[in-house]
Amino acid sequence: MDAQTLTFIFVGLSFALYIGIAIWSRAGSTSEFYVAGGHVHPIANGMATAADWMSAASFISMAGIIAFAGYDASVYLMGWTGGYVLLALLLAPYLRKFGQFTVPDFIGERYYSKAARVVAVICLIVVSFTYIAGQMRGVGVVFSRFLDMPIQWGVVTGMGVVFFYAVLGGMKGITYTQVAQYCVLIFAYLVPAVFISMLVTGNPIPQLGLGADAAEAGVPVLEKLDAALVDLGFAAFTEGTKSKIDIFAITLALMVGTAGLPHVIVRFFTVPKVSDARKSAGYALAFIAILYTTAPAVGAFARLNFIESVHEKSYAEAPGWVKGWEGIGLIAWLDKNGDGVIQYGPGAPFEGRPDYADGTGAHGERRLNNAPTANGNEIHVDRDIMVLANPEIAKLPGWVIALVAAGGVAAALSTAAGLLLVISTAISHDLLKKTFRPQITEKTELRAARGAAAAAILVAGYLGINPPGFVAQVVALAFGLAAASLFPAILMGIFFKRINREGAVAGMVAGLVFTLAYIVYFKSPWFGAVNDADHWLFGISPEGIGVIGMALNFILAVAVSRYTAPTPVAVRAMVDDIRMPSSVKEPGL
Amino acid sequence: MNNDNPARAEDRAAAYWRENVKLLCALLAIWFAVSFGAGILFADALNHIRIGGFKLGFWFAQQGSIITFVILIFVYAARMRAIERRLGVSDD
Numbered sequence: 001m002d003a004q005t006l007t008f009i010f011v012g013l014s015f016a017l018y019i020g021i022a023i024w025s026r027a028g029s030t031s032e033f034y035v036a037g038g039h040v041h042p043i044a045n046g047m048a049t050a051a052d053w054m055s056a057a058s059f060i061s062m063a064g065i066i067a068f069a070g071y072d073a074s075v076y077l078m079g080w081t082g083g084y085v086l087l088a089l090l091l092a093p094y095l096r097k098f099g100q101f102t103v104p105d106f107i108g109e110r111y112y113s114k115a116a117r118v119v120a121v122i123c124l125i126v127v128s129f130t131y132i133a134g135q136m137r138g139v140g141v142v143f144s145r146f147l148d149m150p151i152q153w154g155v156v157t158g159m160g161v162v163f164f165y166a167v168l169g170g171m172k173g174i175t176y177t178q179v180a181q182y183c184v185l186i187f188a189y190l191v192p193a194v195f196i197s198m199l200v201t202g203n204p205i206p207q208l209g210l211g212a213d214a215a216e217a218g219v220p221v222l223e224k225l226d227a228a229l230v231d232l233g234f235a236a237f238t239e240g241t242k243s244k245i246d247i248f249a250i251t252l253a254l255m256v257g258t259a260g261l262p263h264v265i266v267r268f269f270t271v272p273k274v275s276d277a278r279k280s281a282g283y284a285l286a287f288i289a290i291l292y293t294t295a296p297a298v299g300a301f302a303r304l305n306f307i308e309s310v311h312e313k314s315y316a317e318a319p320g321w322v323k324g325w326e327g328i329g330l331i332a333w334l335d336k337n338g339d340g341v342i343q344y345g346p347g348a349p350f351e352g353r354p355d356y357a358d359g360t361g362a363h364g365e366r367r368l369n370n371a372p373t374a375n376g377n378e379i380h381v382d383r384d385i386m387v388l389a390n391p392e393i394a395k396l397p398g399w400v401i402a403l404v405a406a407g408g409v410a411a412a413l414s415t416a417a418g419l420l421l422v423i424s425t426a427i428s429h430d431l432l433k434k435t436f437r438p439q440i441t442e443k444t445e446l447r448a449a450r451g452a453a454a455a456a457i458l459v460a461g462y463l464g465i466n467p468p469g470f471v472a473q474v475v476a477l478a479f480g481l482a483a484a485s486l487f488p489a490i491l492m493g494i495f496f497k498r499i500n501r502e503g504a505v506a507g508m509v510a511g512l513v514f515t516l517a518y519i520v521y522f523k524s525p526w527f528g529a530v531n532d533a534d535h536w537l538f539g540i541s542p543e544g545i546g547v548i549g550m551a552l553n554f555i556l557a558v559a560v561s562r563y564t565a566p567t568p569v570a571v572r573a574m575v576d577d578i579r580m581p582s583s584v585k586e587p588g589l
Numbered sequence: 590m591n592n593d594n595p596a597r598a599e600d601r602a603a604a605y606w607r608e609n610v611k612l613l614c615a616l617l618a619i620w621f622a623v624s625f626g627a628g629i630l631f632a633d634a635l636n637h638i639r640i641g642g643f644k645l646g647f648w649f650a651q652q653g654s655i656i657t658f659v660i661l662i663f664v665y666a667a668r669m670r671a672i673e674r675r676l677g678v679s680d681d
């Protein structure tokens with residue numbers, strides 16, 4: 001059977017599994033719909049959190065980013081894992097004790113204010129929609145590459161499946177589907193990684209292979225890669241090009257942002273007890289770490305493989321995957337010196353994105369309209385292809401390719417479903433039930449939650465098919481906003497009783513507006529701002545600016561709280577209560 | 590009167606919170622040291638040290654910090670459980 005038939009079978013089987021789980025775990029109450037009734041085992045929740053967290057970006061893009069950015073990509077590795085320490089130590093146990101359904105629930109009650117709740121809902125919706133468009137796109141990319149389907153049909157298929165289990169099962173359906181999706185995606189990630197590690201180093205464990213000697217060369221892989229890159233004029237793989245302050249700020253913004261992402265936090269509302277929330281965060285990070293420590297190995301091996309397969313190789317003899325990805329526009333070759341041989345080096349090979357002309361060039365390559373640049377690099381490669389192309393680059397059998405496709409779809413769908421749930425919950429619970437229509441019954445609220453989930457899927461699908469260029473540019477926005485608005489509000493709500501309604505609202509609004517404005521100013525085409533270190537505030541890029549937004553939030557919240565009415569006694573008592581894992585028992589009980 | 594296990598409920602609640610915050614700070618110091626310290630600020634210096642084929646600073650940035658994070662959370666969960674049992678505030 002060819003790879004494409006196998007891919008249909010694998011992806012189809014995984015869909016059947018998800019739908020089966022959805023039917024088995026239908027939600028009957030708002031509590032089941034919002035937080036799976038609070039009965040999820042910590043290990044199951046750990047897996048679900050890992051799948052929820054690891055998106056198409058983690059699965060498809062991260063190893064590619066590491067391959068091309070080397071040490072600089074450490075910001076993502078540390079940033080997207082270190083946040084779990086903050087979550088487990090500073091937020092999750094207390095929010096579990098608080099015991100309601102959503103993040104705005106906590107902010108609204110702790111700061112005794114509908115305004116605070118609505119600000120939190122706005123932050124949540126901006127963060128979640130920024131994120132979800134990318135997920136739907138990820139599904140589309142996998143479908144188009146592996147199943148030869150137009151991207152929009154891939155997106156529509158993905159929407160259909162998510163619709164089924166998110167609308168039917170709510171959090172309960174999503175949780176158990178995510179457990180299955182974690183298994184699919186981690187297996188799909190590890191199998192090719194193990195094969196490639198064997199191939200490159202002879203060591204089957206990628207984490208160890210990365211520190212091992214390259215097969216036949218007798219020098220460590222990383223040293224070989226450093227040498228090869230420096231030879232071509234790149235910076236060494238293990239050394240960075242970004243400034244220390246920027247690396248520091250981006251890492252911190254991603255960590256804090258991760259801890260403040262509503263779709264992650266809400267997962268810890270689903271376990272039975274406070275101590276389970278802590279344990280569950282540990283399991284979640286352990287499950288995530290399996291992929292995140294493998295990714296650097298995959299990235300390094302992929303870069304080495306890439307250099308060895310294309311540099312100074314004639315196009316006519318280039319491996320099939322080069323032409324396969326060229327076919328869908330993710331690789332492009334411009335033979336600047338007319339020698340029919342591919343030269344690889346730093347810098348863009350030509351101006352802008354590849355713009356293919358009709359017909360083929362002298363060596364059978366797709367012709368390009370782009371103007372060449374002055375440097376010697378002739379090949380354009382989209383870094384997203386690295387994980388997807390790895391099985392082909394390493395000449396692995398068709399079933400591995402099919403598995404990777406199913407894994408990529410699982411990663412994208414699981415994250416999309418988690419995001420859809422927090423969006424729909426924010427609308428039906430926070431806006432409708434708690435703010436505008438408190439008199440509705442639970443049955444109506446549940447119906448509203450399902451309706452909101454359905455509507456959110458349609459919007460997400462639309463964004464997946466017609467991605468605003470802006471969205472792809474501003475994934476940083478999701479983390480920056482979460483870091484600057486939600487995280488400080490929750491943290492101070494738990495640890496500092498003195499912070500009151502006025503302080504929290506002022507802090508959140510300032511953090512949100514500052515971060516949003518900075519990112520839009522540098523990332524959007526509207527202001528013509530020069531997006532480089534000389535123009536940034538303190539040399540911090542838009543990716544890391546959430547840190548400054550967060551600092552603003554803290555400072556303003558403390559200052560405003562100092563000069564306004566103290567927190568009411570009832571709220572202080574509530575804070576005392578959420579700090580304790582249980583009501584204090586008398587000795588001997 | 591036993592300071593480690595005060596009899597009054599409010600005192601135990603206060604003791605519990607103090608110990609929690611102390612533990613938090615210690616673990617967050619390690620969290621900061623392995624990532625922002627070893628992985629970023631002192632990465633260049635540590636890169637002169639090699640473990641197998643890894644430069645140490647690079648290893649911390651891409652492997653070591655992540656592994657430490659996982660351990661930190663489990664240590665926190667276990668230590669908190671011990672504190673909670675001792676002070677009679679556990680949730681089981």
